[in-house]
Amino acid sequence: MTHYTFTLTEQHLPKLAHLLAKNLDKGNIIALWGDLGTGKTTFARTLIQALTNENVDVPSPTFTLVQIYDSTKGEIWHCDLYRLKAAEEFIEIGLEEAFHSSICLIEWPERLGDFLPHHRIDMVFKIINETTREITVTLVGPHDTQRAALQTTLL
Ligand SMILES: Nc1ncnc2c1ncn2[C@@H]1O[C@H](COP(=O)(O)OP(=O)(O)OP(=O)(O)O)[C@@H](O)[C@H]1O
Ligand SMILES: [Mg+2]
DSSP states (O other), X not given: OOEXXXXXXXXXXXXXXXXXXXXXXXXXXXXXXXXXXXXXXXXXXXXXXXXXXXXXXXXXXXXXXXXXXXETTEEEEEEEGGGOXXXXXXXXXXXHHHHHHSEEEEESGGGGGGGSOSSEEXXXXXXXXXXXXXXXXXXXXXXXXXXXXXXXXHO
16 A cells, blocks of 8 residues: 655645645545644645635534535535544434545544445644644555546655
């Protein structure tokens, strides 16, 4: 499996977000892994702004579990599953359907257990220091044409 590792400050996030945004489409699931405060929401915000416009307000969906945005590529679902009580609860919020029909950005994907789709893009966030994060991107599952394009862009 190919991993792409970036060491970035917040200022450099838009560049990575725009690279990813170019190749994302409905049905893409981005699992954002990492401890509290590692930068998952900050990156999701940058990516949503890259897919919509840079002025859009992107609050953390900590309490709502999900926030939905309209983009030229259809709906974007931004989820924070930290407070998900049971993995099955994700069906109630309609996430299973959104996996196919939307672009899904998922914080705390481990909460989904076996329901986490295999075909996804993993991004693992680690704190390097106060202003710098290490982000590792991995394509998990078969690489179709569109994902192969993403791979080429990240190289
Ligand atoms: N390079 C960076 N990338 C992202 N965030 C950074 C970076 N440098 C500093 N930060 C700061 O780190 C904090 C990250 O908080 P954020 O809410 O994005 O984390 P999170 O991983 O979503 O946490 P939680 O698990 O609580 O949802 C923010 O205050 C942000 O300004
Ligand atoms: Mg968060």
